[in-house]
Amino acid sequence: MNAPGDGVDPAVNGGAPVAAPGREVEPAEPVYDAELVEDWPVARRRTFRQRLARSWQRSRLVPVAFKSRQALKQAARDVLAWLLRSPFRFVGAVGRGAVVMVRVWRRWVRVHDYREAAEQSEKLADKFVEIRALTLFRWKVSGAVLAAVAAVLLVADLLYGNVALWIVAGVGSVALAVAGRRKDGAPGRKAVLAGPRTLTWTMDPQVLVDAFRDAKLIGKDETLRLVERAARIGDGWAVTVDLPATRKAADVIKHRDALASALAVDEVQLIVERVRGRGGHAGRVFLWVADEDPYAGPPLRTPLLDVEWWDAWRPVPFGRDARQRRIDLPLVWTLLLVGAIPRQGKTMAARLAASGLILDPHTRLYVFDGKGGKDWKAVEEVVHRFVCGDGVEHAEAVRDYLVELVAEVQARYARMAELDDEVCPESKITPAISRDPALNMPITAVIIDEVQVFLENPTKVLVGGKKTTLGEYIVDLLAYLARKGPAAGIVVILATQRPDSQTIPSRLRSVLGSRFALRVMDWRDSNIVLGEQMNTRGYDASTLLPSHKGVGILRPDGDTDAGAESLAMTVWTYYMANPDWQAICARGRALREAAGTLSGHAAGDDTTCAIDSAAVVKALGAGSGSARPVELPEPLAAVVRHLGEGIDQREFVPTAELVEALETEPSVFARQMGELGCRPIRQYVPTEDGEARRVRGYLTADIRAAIEQVDDEINSAPNTEADES
Numbered sequence: 001m002n003a004p005g006d007g008v009d010p011a012v013n014g015g016a017p018v019a020a021p022g023r024e025v026e027p028a029e030p031v032y033d034a035e036l037v038e039d040w041p042v043a044r045r046r047t048f049r050q051r052l053a054r055s056w057q058r059s060r061l062v063p064v065a066f067k068s069r070q071a072l073k074q075a076a077r078d079v080l081a082w083l084l085r086s087p088f089r090f091v092g093a094v095g096r097g098a099v100v101m102v103r104v105w106r107r108w109v110r111v112h113d114y115r116e117a118a119e120q121s122e123k124l125a126d127k128f129v130e131i132r133a134l135t136l137f138r139w140k141v142s143g144a145v146l147a148a149v150a151a152v153l154l155v156a157d158l159l160y161g162n163v164a165l166w167i168v169a170g171v172g173s174v175a176l177a178v179a180g181r182r183k184d185g186a187p188g189r190k191a192v193l194a195g196p197r198t199l200t201w202t203m204d205p206q207v208l209v210d211a212f213r214d215a216k217l218i219g220k221d222e223t224l225r226l227v228e229r230a231a232r233i234g235d236g237w238a239v240t241v242d243l244p245a246t247r248k249a250a251d252v253i254k255h256r257d258a259l260a261s262a263l264a265v266d267e268v269q270l271i272v273e274r275v276r277g278r279g280g281h282a283g284r285v286f287l288w289v290a291d292e293d294p295y296a297g298p299p300l301r302t303p304l305l306d307v308e309w310w311d312a313w314r315p316v317p318f319g320r321d322a323r324q325r326r327i328d329l330p331l332v333w334t335l336l337l338v339g340a341i342p343r344q345g346k347t348m349a350a351r352l353a354a355s356g357l358i359l360d361p362h363t364r365l366y367v368f369d370g371k372g373g374k375d376w377k378a379v380e381e382v383v384h385r386f387v388c389g390d391g392v393e394h395a396e397a398v399r400d401y402l403v404e405l406v407a408e409v410q411a412r413y414a415r416m417a418e419l420d421d422e423v424c425p426e427s428k429i430t431p432a433i434s435r436d437p438a439l440n441m442p443i444t445a446v447i448i449d450e451v452q453v454f455l456e457n458p459t460k461v462l463v464g465g466k467k468t469t470l471g472e473y474i475v476d477l478l479a480y481l482a483r484k485g486p487a488a489g490i491v492v493i494l495a496t497q498r499p500d501s502q503t504i505p506s507r508l509r510s511v512l513g514s515r516f517a518l519r520v521m522d523w524r525d526s527n528i529v530l531g532e533q534m535n536t537r538g539y540d541a542s543t544l545l546p547s548h549k550g551v552g553i554l555r556p557d558g559d560t561d562a563g564a565e566s567l568a569m570t571v572w573t574y575y576m577a578n579p580d581w582q583a584i585c586a587r588g589r590a591l592r593e594a595a596g597t598l599s600g601h602a603a604g605d606d607t608t609c610a611i612d613s614a615a616v617v618k619a620l621g622a623g624s625g626s627a628r629p630v631e632l633p634e635p636l637a638a639v640v641r642h643l644g645e646g647i648d649q650r651e652f653v654p655t656a657e658l659v660e661a662l663e664t665e666p667s668v669f670a671r672q673m674g675e676l677g678c679r680p681i682r683q684y685v686p687t688e689d690g691e692a693r694r695v696r697g698y699l700t701a702d703i704r705a706a707i708e709q710v711d712d713e714i715n716s717a718p719n720t721e722a723d724e725s
């Protein structure tokens with residue numbers, strides 16, 4: 001077994017490029033015995049041939065097809081495909097041309113334009129005789145022309161034989177093909193029933209352009225620029241396109257389902273990503289269409305089962321995306337909220353994150369399970385503190401252990417302030433500090449499953465002389481740990497099946513950086529887990545399928561490398577059957593025994609340390625949201641009172657309704673709401689007569705955001721009352 005710190009990399013192969021925060025040394029290529037190491041600068045070693053090859057590769061004059069063997073092969077394949085396709089395309093174009101010509105002739109013979117003009121000016125009855133005469137005349141002309149053409153063909157056939165007929169047929173079909181060729185944006189050129197669209201876009205980019213137009217992602221006269229041709233990647237087809245100027249990739253991500261419909265695939269099969277960084281820009285889109293449902297196969301085992309130990313500072317293998325790329329989740333410096341309706345895989349997700357920490361013997365674990373089942377039983381043999389159950393005594397135990405942790409955070413900051421700059425350069429824990437037994441500041445994870453059980457506990461308690469509930473106090477303790485803990489090495493992982501704003505107040509939610517939403521009931525719950533307005537940006541966990549257990553939307557912390565890549569991604573978490581979970585816990589215990597770091601509950605010691613609870617209460621700001629009820633400013637308070645439950649249930653509220661309910665002056669109301677950060681928008685609302693009318697109003701999401709902001713401002717402000725006491 002490899003012991004931690006012996007220099008052996010514990011990672012399993014194929015990881016996503018997510019760097020562990022805090023890593024200080026870049027890994028280098030290994031140097032083997034007797035290997036010659038050249039230390040001349042690279043530029044001096046280049047030969048003439050290499051320089052020529054470089055300028056050939058970089059030249060804009062050289063067509064891409066001639067730049068590499070692979071590009072040449074692709075170009076040859078494209079030419080071959082074009083040649084094979086062209087007879088079918090020609091026949092199709094002739095057919096379309098014939099339809100176009102018949103339509104044109106029909107309009108002409110029926111005097112369509114004249115008839116339409118007469119109809120519009122309501123003079124059809126007056127002009128009827130005239131139109132009929134003209135129609136008859138045009139029929140006669142058509143008949144005469146047809147007879148003349150037939151006569152000419154007959155004569156030509158008699159004089160020159162079949163050749164003349166072939167020439168006429170050839171010229172005629174070319175003319176029809178020209179008339180029937182597809183023109184960008186030309187209406188009426190598309191077959192009404194085009195047959196199955198799936199994958200035709202891989203052969204014909206025009207189909208892709210049409211799909212973007214049908215999904216209203218580009219205008220009728222706009223087109224796409226192909227950056228990379230359709231190519232096989234994994235079990236699907238990928239293509240990279242540039243949108244027309246001013247169109248945004250973010251809008252394509254937002255309307256992914258419309259594009260999936262236009263391409264005739266299920267939306268779980270369509271992955272749309274913005275190409276970022278070098279070679280990317282706001283209008284460059286990468287599309288990947290899976291051949292079949294990417295989450296339908298057997299679940300994947302976690303790679304953590306194949307490693308002896310794990311470094312908690314490294315992102316933990318969490319799952320795979322639709323393209324089977326491994327998604328790793330950084331835990332140190334960030335905090336995780338997992339939300340979902342029951343039986344979707346919350347516990348599994350939390351256990352996966354926990355596994356990376358269990359397999360690092362220098363990590364201390366506090367595990368509280370509000371469900372009280374046996375999901376977390378196996379972890380008892382490694383944890384420092386363990387609570388399992390939903391009774392008052394369990395909530396009290398959670399409170400005591402969290403108080404212990406808050407005191408520990410305070411003590412760590414005090415100790416870090418005394419360390420010299422070389423050991424602790426910023427007031428932040430480092431990998432070396434976290435592993436030094438003398439400093440006693442290991443990475444400490446607080447993992448709470450079914451956290452709502454503890455947060456909703458209504459038992460009355462006195463905190464700092466003020467009345468509050470046990471649940472509110474636990475919220476305050478967790479909010480403190482989430483705010484101050486990360487720099488002191490505290491990791492908080494919360495899982496809940498009730499992700500509503502009452503259960504997890506915004507003062508706690510807003511500090512949880514990473515979010516993972518498995519299937520939830522509706523877009524509001526999804527936004528509560530993933531963040532405001534995420535549904536309007538194309539991320540809505542209520543659209544996930546019930547059969548897709550363990551599939552959720554991951555929004556990594558924006559501060560981590562994973563978060564910098566993209567706003568959010570759909571991830572299928574690894575599967576960890578109970579025996580695997582037990583094996584990981586047993587390995588975690590063996591590692592701790594070997595490293596001498598087994599402590600607390602796992603070592604048979606459940607006593608809490610003596611804590612100066614007054615200092616803790618002071619640190620929380622005489623703690624508690626309940627002791628400091630947030631008083632909303634007017635007119636926000638009146639709006640909230642008027643909307644009641646509707647603030648979570650409605651999406652939009654018309655200004656007229658609010659002005660009437662609040663009996664206020666519209667211009668004053670608009671100004672006050674503007675000062676609170678709420679700007680009105682126009683939206684269609686149904687009227688009593690069943691029609692939709694466009695009215696001015698506010699998004700409830702904006703109103704909720706304003707409440708959160710006030711809430712945060714009040715709770716982060718120093719509590720003078722508490723300080724005085």
Ligand SMILES: Nc1ncnc2c1ncn2[C@@H]1O[C@H](COP(=O)(O)OP(=O)(O)OP(=O)(O)O)[C@@H](O)[C@H]1O
Binds near residue numbers: 299300348497574575
């Ligand atoms: N990644 C996965 N792949 C396949 N199946 C999974 C995955 N994760 C979870 N499941 C399945 O979903 C079921 C529910 O998982 P889990 O117990 O983690 O859900 P939960 O949301 O915690 O449920 P509860 O709310 O009852 O605690 C499990 O029995 C498991 O079979």
